[in-house]
Amino acid sequence: MVKKILKSKSKRKAAPRRKSSSSPALRNTVIKSSRPAKLQYIPWSTIPLEDLNPLLQRQFIVGHEIMVARVLMKKGCIIPLHSHLNEQVTYILDGALKFWIDGKEIIVRAGEVLTIPPHMPHKAEAIEDTIDLDIFNPPRADWMNKTDDYLRRDEPADK
């Protein structure tokens, strides 16, 4: 039943696979199969940092319906305009991240939080070296299965 709801939502909101910054809705960001809910004790130091591009590294932990990611950005790192079904909460632990979102520019600094509703397009740029804690519900399937091509660019395309 839940699966059906997600599917119908996904149908309603789905957009063609992103070709440029003018069609930023990401597809396949939700795992369709059910994940086990299990107790996990995980030091961040045991999770390898994944290199996505020269300015961007990431590690994440997946619970049942929650994903928590530590995203390390060097100054100048750009997250291209995109959107996803997954709700996102961004908590900046260190540094500063400038967002373009909902027609506004918002600088989120260390100790500050941005809650991003499902399907809201957003772009970001690290204006300092930044440690960003990103929380998603449900977990980002495209991050888990490495289909997050929009982040895996040597040169950001749409500054």
Place this chain on the structure above:
Amino acid sequence: MVKKILKSKSKRKAAPRRKSSSSPALRNTVIKSSRPAKLQYIPWSTIPLEDLNPLLQRQFIVGHEIMVARVLMKKGCIIPLHSHLNEQVTYILDGALKFWIDGKEIIVRAGEVLTIPPHMPHKAEAIEDTIDLDIFNPPRADWMNKTDDYLRRDEPADK
């Protein structure tokens, strides 16, 4: 439809109101009405710290289906045994928290994470002054409407 699922889950899992540490399942930890999904920019410094007991302070941010809380515990603070429908991810930012969970004792230190499945009973004690980031899905209704009596004790009851 989502509401119906939550209700039926809640019925299935509901337990009598907690009277002692032997019946730790908390009721009414899920908001029944739908919350808006909205963009929010929130510095933690703008959210007053709530004093729950002499060793425990808390502040939280509620998104759509995600709640993020900063929980400040003085050494010796005890979170009594309890469980809830909400999935929990605990990320210790500073200090150390000892858990009794799933028949084990686990010390979670700064830079470490515990993912706690729905309905799994857990008790914790701050073995140092601790800053704990707790993430819930769905948000903890009992925290939002201040019915979290299990935390509002002057003297911890079940050490």
